[in-house]
């Protein structure tokens with residue numbers, strides 16, 4: 105699925121750029137940039153639970169002492185309410201595809217949260233294509 109492949113796409117785009125430094129941009133590179141930029145500007149379909157007005161724009165990952173962590177829709181907020189997410193051993197990240205880049209073991213849970221946040225749960229390839237096209 106496309107979201108799981110996101111960090112691969114970013115890596116691949118970097119590789120293409122390296123290889124083609126002096127030449128003009130290829131079609132594949134343009135296409136990848138387009139996919140990635142779409143993932144940066146999408147609005148979530150889930151409302152912030154604090155103000156119940158604006159769509160969520162931030163999510164947090166809460167780490168426990170047993171080096172465990174939790175990611176949940178409960179720990180999301182819009183930009184005006186994100187201070188509510190602040191707590192010890194917690195990182196707050198923008199709800200953007202680029203946030204996936206620096207995650208490793210947390211990625212699976214975060215991707216699942218993103219799917220829910222952007223209304224992508226259960227979508228097949230065609231649905232995902234429309235998501236990126238609109």
Ligand SMILES: [Zn+2]
Pocket residue numbers: 152153154155156157158181182183184185
């Ligand atoms: Zn809010």
